[in-house]
Amino acid sequence: MASSVMRIGCWNVNSLKVRLDHLAQFLQAHPIEVLALQETKTVDEQFPVEAITQLGYQVLFHGQKTYNGVAILSRTPARELQRGIPGFTDPQARVLTALIDNLVVVNVYVPNGQTVGSDKYQYKLAFLQALNSYVQTLLSQYPQVVVLGDFNIAPDDRDVHDPKAWEGEVLVSAAERQALTQLMALGLTDVFRIFEQKPHSFSWWDYRGARFDRNAGLRIDLILASQALGSHCQGCEVIVTPRTWERPSDHTPVVARFSR
């Protein structure tokens, strides 16, 4: 790659079709090298390849009807390594892994879990366990790995606008946080926390109740880097601006910058 800097981002767009203009605006302002999208909500047959190409990106995608769907945009060619998690049969399109130069990009849209103890919560925990095994295998094969996307887990109370109100709830419950801790224990760093950050930095705000205006959000969109990659991280920030645009996604992009 010509550039000495590699910028990698993630963004839950909550429907790619609705958010195409915002994606173009964002990439114009932040012409990053790799962007992992979640909740594209688009079947592969209808994926807007042409629109993405016109933005100057190549794209891999793994979608389904109505729900979920993930895509990886890149300036340089990406090779698809895996759709979904090996050995974890799942009709929901939530994981896509690509090899871009020497970098393994694991784009994840972790299940929401709905409520603690529900069937969807159990599915979320099973998903995270399967993801753990998968990432462990990848880390044994490749030094440079980034696992990024919508984790639907706020790592700790700094990532929650009102920890008391959220205590024990889905997205912050002990079992979810433990699953994330176990994933990171494989050798992944939440690069956002390498750096000093403004307090109350969040990546998602509920559409309801003017929560964005009150900054009543959570940080649930994460960029986790392997040691070999993370040691080259030069910065990480949440890009809040797209949340101020008309008809926004409820999530904002997160971007990390790496030297090469």
Next chain:
DNA sequence: ATGGCTAACATGGTTAGA
């Protein structure tokens, strides 16, 4: 206060998100 917003699918009202 189990409401409240948004999107998909459908074309009214349900499902799901987080």
